[in-house]
Amino acid sequence: MNGLNxxxxxxxxxDISSPSGLVPxxxxxxxxxxxxxxxxxxGLFLLLLALGLALHGxxxxxxxxxxxxTTNGGEVSRDDLREEMFVRQGSNFNAAAVTGWxxxxxxxxxxxxxxxxxxxxxxxxxxxxxxSGPLGFFAFGFVVLLLALGAAAFVPREFYGYYELSRRMKVxxxxxxxxxxxxxxxxxxxxxxxxxxxxxxxxxxxxxLFASELALLWPIYAEALGGMR
Numbered sequence: 001m002n003g004l005n006x007x008x009x010x011x012x013x014x015d016i017s018s019p020s021g022l023v024p025x026x027x028x029x030x031x032x033x034x035x036x037x038x039x040x041x042x043g044l045f046l047l048l049l050a051l052g053l054a055l056h057g058x059x060x061x062x063x064x065x066x067x068x069x070t071t072n073g074g075e076v077s078r079d080d081l082r083e084e085m086f087v088r089q090g091s092n093f094n095a096a097a098v099t100g101w102x103x104x105x106x107x108x109x110x111x112x113x114x115x116x117x118x119x120x121x122x123x124x125x126x127x128x129x130x131x132s133g134p135l136g137f138f139a140f141g142f143v144v145l146l147l148a149l150g151a152a153a154f155v156p157r158e159f160y161g162y163y164e165l166s167r168r169m170k171v172x173x174x175x176x177x178x179x180x181x182x183x184x185x186x187x188x189x190x191x192x193x194x195x196x197x198x199x200x201x202x203x204x205x206x207x208x209l210f211a212s213e214l215a216l217l218w219p220i221y222a223e224a225l226g227g228m229r
Contacts, residue, residue, distance in 0.1 A: 094160075107187070
């Protein structure tokens with residue numbers, strides 16, 4: 001444990017706010033403070049996700065009320081309305097969306113829990129059997145995939161099936177897979193070079209993670225913003 005504590009201390013001593021060249025220095029420093037604060041980063045991730053779920057419910061409720069208002073007092077079945085509203089987005093898009101959501105949770109886990117840099121007491125290295133194995137990184141990601149599979153599988157039908165997705169939205173969602181793969185690879189690289197911290201790689205992995213989350217949730221946010229106008 002002493003060796004691990006020294007490792008964590010040396011990692012934290014690295015100047016993570018050095019400019020990456022990707023964004024202005026002041027913004028880089030701010031983002032470094034955000035991504036190095038595990039509770040803040042996870043809180044932001046969960047906030048965006050919870051807000052998306054809440055807005056989805058609000059969007060569905062608003063649509064139901066609008067339809068009910070046109071029936072002159074007649075009853076409208078919510079189940080029938082959902083069935084009528086449902087739009088098939090295509091198998092290729094659905095597969096890409098499921099992949100994007102799966103990789104989102106893998107990228108999140110790799111970014112925050114692969115090394116002791118952010119959470120010294122809760123990370124991959126705290127499981128010696130896993131960390132010492134030749135396929136430890138892969139096994140870690142595979143476990144996360146299994147845990148996220150149930151949630152990700154229903155997303156295309158529950159979320160995207162009730163929204164009119166523009167071509168641009170579909171492209172953005174389908175691109176989250178490759179973008180999140182970059183985030184994962186950068187986090188794996190960090191895991192292999194730890195305790196050395198590479199600020200530019202960490203920043204890029206962070207931006208790829210949260211940009212992808214916003215892209216996956218954007219149809220819901222866009223509909224909610226449109227309904228508030």
